[in-house]
Amino acid sequence: MTSDIAAILAIDGIATGAVYALVAIGTVLIFTVTRVIFIPFGDIAAFTALTLAALDAKRFPGTGALVVALACLATLIEVISLIRNGEVRLLPRALLFYLAIPLAVVGIAWLAMRMDPPLAVRLVLALMLITPIAPLLDRIVFRPIADGTVLLLLTVSVALHFALVGLGLLFFGPEGVRTEPLTSFSTEFAGVLVSGQTMLIVLAALVFSGLLYLFFDFTLIGKSLRATAVNRTGSRLMGIRPERAGTIAYLLGSLMAGVSGILIAPVNTVFYDSGFLIGLKAFVGAIVGGMTSYPGAAIGAVGVGILESFASFQSSALKDVIVFSLLIPILIWRSLATLHSEEEIEE
Amino acid sequence: MSHMLSMTDVTVCYDNVEAVRNVSLSVDEGQIVTVIGPNGAGKTTLLMAAIGLLASRGSMVFRGSDIRKMSVEDRVERRLCLVPEKRELFSDMSVADNLLLGSYSLRDRSGVQKTLDEVYDRFPRLKERQRQAAGTLSGGERQMLALGRALMAKPALLMLDEPSLGLAPLIVREIFRTIASLRDLGVSILLVEQNARAALETADYGYVLETGEIVQSGPAKDLIHDPRLITAYLGGH
Numbered sequence: 389m390t391s392d393i394a395a396i397l398a399i400d401g402i403a404t405g406a407v408y409a410l411v412a413i414g415t416v417l418i419f420t421v422t423r424v425i426f427i428p429f430g431d432i433a434a435f436t437a438l439t440l441a442a443l444d445a446k447r448f449p450g451t452g453a454l455v456v457a458l459a460c461l462a463t464l465i466e467v468i469s470l471i472r473n474g475e476v477r478l479l480p481r482a483l484l485f486y487l488a489i490p491l492a493v494v495g496i497a498w499l500a501m502r503m504d505p506p507l508a509v510r511l512v513l514a515l516m517l518i519t520p521i522a523p524l525l526d527r528i529v530f531r532p533i534a535d536g537t538v539l540l541l542l543t544v545s546v547a548l549h550f551a552l553v554g555l556g557l558l559f560f561g562p563e564g565v566r567t568e569p570l571t572s573f574s575t576e577f578a579g580v581l582v583s584g585q586t587m588l589i590v591l592a593a594l595v596f597s598g599l600l601y602l603f604f605d606f607t608l609i610g611k612s613l614r615a616t617a618v619n620r621t622g623s624r625l626m627g628i629r630p631e632r633a634g635t636i637a638y639l640l641g642s643l644m645a646g647v648s649g650i651l652i653a654p655v656n657t658v659f660y661d662s663g664f665l666i667g668l669k670a671f672v673g674a675i676v677g678g679m680t681s682y683p684g685a686a687i688g689a690v691g692v693g694i695l696e697s698f699a700s701f702q703s704s705a706l707k708d709v710i711v712f713s714l715l716i717p718i719l720i721w722r723s724l725a726t727l728h729s730e731e732e733i734e735e
Numbered sequence: 736m737s738h739m740l741s742m743t744d745v746t747v748c749y750d751n752v753e754a755v756r757n758v759s760l761s762v763d764e765g766q767i768v769t770v771i772g773p774n775g776a777g778k779t780t781l782l783m784a785a786i787g788l789l790a791s792r793g794s795m796v797f798r799g800s801d802i803r804k805m806s807v808e809d810r811v812e813r814r815l816c817l818v819p820e821k822r823e824l825f826s827d828m829s830v831a832d833n834l835l836l837g838s839y840s841l842r843d844r845s846g847v848q849k850t851l852d853e854v855y856d857r858f859p860r861l862k863e864r865q866r867q868a869a870g871t872l873s874g875g876e877r878q879m880l881a882l883g884r885a886l887m888a889k890p891a892l893l894m895l896d897e898p899s900l901g902l903a904p905l906i907v908r909e910i911f912r913t914i915a916s917l918r919d920l921g922v923s924i925l926l927v928e929q930n931a932r933a934a935l936e937t938a939d940y941g942y943v944l945e946t947g948e949i950v951q952s953g954p955a956k957d958l959i960h961d962p963r964l965i966t967a968y969l970g971g972h
Contacts, residue, residue, distance in 0.1 A: 474804065608839065615825045615836050622823030625786065627811035627840030627888070 389701070395580045397697045403586040403655070405693020406593035407433075410648040411670035412677070412689040413600065414641030418522075419679050420617035421637040422630075424530055424541045427549040429645050430667020432522060435556060436649030437658040440514040441565035448501055450559025451517045452494045458524035459490035465528055486527065490520045507568070511650055518646045522638040531631060549664065556660030564657040570650075589651045596644055597686055603640075613637060617680075665708070669696065672715055678722060737799065739764050739923050740785070740815070740892055745793035747777070747784045754780040756947045757793070762892060762923050767914070769926040769934040769955065771968060772944035778927040779820055781944070782894050785925070786810055786817040798891060811840045816890035820897045822881040826870030830861055833869050833880055837887030847887070854883040857913065875906035882913065886922075893917065894925045899933060911937050931968035935959040943968075 411429050418426045435451060442449035463486040470478050497513045529548055533540060573584030604610040615623040616633040673692045677684025692711055699710040738761035747755040755777040762768045770778050784791040787807040795803040797815050825833050834854060838847045855862035858879045869880055878898060885893055899907040915937050917924060928934035935941055935955045943951040958964055
């Protein structure tokens with residue numbers, strides 16, 4: 389391998405890793421706040437790419453129908469729960485958040501699509517349609533079992549992924565899509581041609597990571613999310629509602645997964661089931677950060693991207709094997725490096 | 736006269752075991768009420784039920800509202816606050832962030848900075864360590880932070896669970912001085928404490944809880960001279 393090829397592979401790996409980093413940060417965010425390892429995150433990213441492709445083809449995406457179905461189901465569950473607990477006064481709020489807003493989002497997207505919107509608007513519409521899915525799934529699937537073990541939540545998360553893959557096939561069909569590049573700009577860097585799309589991916593990852601840092605360090609809502617992640621009981625005693633913190637985490641995470649889906653769609657063909665590998669590789673990155681550290685997850689995800697890039701050059705067929713084999717030494721290292729409390733050992 | 740907090744025939748169960756049985760107590764405005772008793776008597780359970788972390792039977796009225804079925808967060812919004820035995824601080828976050836999060840439930844945020852300054856005036860040590868992670872503080876400083884954080888919520892009734900637990904005698908005296916001074920701010924206090932002497936010296940009224948039941952109650956100045964209590968809890972003969 390020459391240094392030129394190594395440089396090309398490194399740049400390609402950083403770009404892919406940046407996409408994984410966005411998903412990995414979202415995964416850590418949701419895990420720390422809700423204890424759910426949200427496997428369908430990759431599906432959210434893939435669905436965003438498929439939604440954008442449908443909008444590009446002037447078809448209203450199946451995501452709209454999915455949001456409407458989930459909104460109706462979530463509203464039904466929330467209304468029954470409120471009536472059962474005698475909290476009828478909260479019904480208007482529930483109807484607003486679980487029904488009116490998601491339906492309004494779908495309505496706006498449907499109306500906007502008829503006006504043949506430009507690419508920038510289509511990007512916003514794709515993100516708008518995708519963002520409510522994870523919070524609605526949270527209300528329907530995870531909130532009733534919020535006090536369950538991490539293993540139970542993970543098992544349900546895996547089942548949810550398979551359900552979403554099936555729905556993806558139903559809504560988007562078996563064909564793969566590749567959207568138009570967001571920019572045709574390219575430049576030479578140290579003798580290597582770097583596409584504008586690659587730069588955009590890295591820039592987006594940096595900007596989102598920076599915004600997340602500002603959000604967590606300088607806003608009360610961001611701090612409340614961190615507090616919920618650090619100490620759930622303590623945060624409840626401050627009046628922070630864990631379910632609300634969870635919804636915010638799912639919204640933010642979905643947005644990041646959505647952005648990564650938009651960024652990856654012009655460089656990779658995305659199928660209805662492509663999300664699993666994206667999510668799994670981001671998960672490997674998140675594990676490098678111990679599922680708790682955002683910088684650790686981002687660095688781990690970029691590492692996974694670079695390893696994948698070099699692995700596909702050496703042996704394309706074995707690239708996934710090589711990437712996932714990375715998990716074994718990382719888990720051994722994490723297991724040895726982490727101090728286990730007596731309670732954990734007893735469990 | 737209506738009480739600030741009134742608990743009537745409150746029973747709390749762990750599975751089928753009654754940890755607290757038919758307990759009735761009340762706290763009036765500006766009053767410090769203490770619940771003393773041996774380890775395992777159900778004192779902490781009582782406070783957990785009062786804040787809503789444990790389900791209970793019976794009646795629980797706070798400032799005229801039935802709170803028994805309310806969530807923890809709704810009770811905190813009504814300015815009923817608990818400083819738990821374990822403090823429950825956000826150990827990875829700074830002292831300043833812990834204090835700021837104490838004010839999370841306040842809808843009117845205009846007075847937050849003023850309250851923060853008041854907390855720093857009350858606990859200058861916290862101001863010195865405002866950028867330090869809460870997990871790196873000493874035991875006494877942690878208790879100050881837990882108290883300060885609760886005060887940031889402008890509580891009408893502050894429930895304190897074993898505030899002296901694990902602290903050096905000098906720090907305990909400081910903590911109890913602070914608790915007594917909170918009365919001047921108009922904060923009512925429900926104090927659960929194993930250090931019966933310090934608790935009764937600070938409180939206006941006391942209850943004695945044994946094996947989940949109130950066995951005695953009265954003005955604190957009377958209880959502190961009660962021969963049975965002196966023998967059982969106050970280290971006398």
